[in-house]
Amino acid sequence: xxxxxxxxxxxxxxxxxxxxxxxxxxxxxxxxxxxxxxxxxxxxxxxxxxxxxxxxxxxxxxxxxxxxxxxxxxxxxxxxxxxxxxxxxx
Numbered sequence: 001x002x003x004x005x006x007x008x009x010x011x012x013x014x015x016x017x018x019x020x021x022x023x024x025x026x027x028x029x030x031x032x033x034x035x036x037x038x039x040x041x042x043x044x045x046x047x048x049x050x051x052x053x054x055x056x057x058x059x060x061x062x063x064x065x066x067x068x069x070x071x072x073x074x075x076x077x078x079x080x081x082x083x084x085x086x087x088x089x090x
Contacts, residue, residue, distance in 0.1 A: 018071035019045070025068050042068050047077050053086070060086035 025042035032038075037052040047068040052061045066079040 018069040018076070019067075021071055022067070022069040022075075025070065058087075060084075062086060 023045040025045060025047070028039075028041045030037075030039050035054055035056075037055045038049060040047065040049040042048075045068050047064075047066045049064040049066075050061055051064070053059060062085065063083040064079050065081040065083075066077045069076045069078065
């Protein structure tokens with residue numbers, strides 16, 4: 001029974017590794033093409049992406065907020081909230 005307890009604790013710690021490792025993120029980035037702009041930042045595991053689908057037409061933007069995970073050379077973002085600020089054509 002004691003071995004099983006240690007095995008469960010070890011598995012839980014292994015599953016928490018990407019969360020703990022992702023909390024150390026501290027970066028910004030900008031991606032711009034002729035028809036698209038994206039700005040992103042990550043601080044303490046909180047990731048934010050602002051996406052301008054067509055900045056020349058000024059159609060608005062979309063904001064994605066999520067959690068950043070990093071482990072063993074791989075990164076993942078779990079989106080928890082989206083805000084749509086695009087202008088609708090009627």
